[in-house]
Amino acid sequence: MPTAFILINTAAGAEAKVVEKLSKMEGVEEVHTVYGTYDIVAKIKIDSATEKLKEDVTWHIRRMNEVQSTMTLIVADI
16 A cells, blocks of 8 residues: 655645645545645555556645645655
8 A cells, every 4th residue: 555745835824725625635644734844744545556646646736726846755665
């Protein structure tokens, strides 16, 4: 089951709106606002292939008007 952490930068003041939208997405297990280089960290777990994860990030998260940039960290449990 692919798991990823998505680091997200938002437009100023849009953090709460993005957190609300992310919280409603299928597969999103956790969403946190954070201090530092990024504004939000989301943990996503998908039942299917990594292709579904790519689709969620590309077509759902990055397309939010309030999202300025993302970085995806796919978990590689060894």
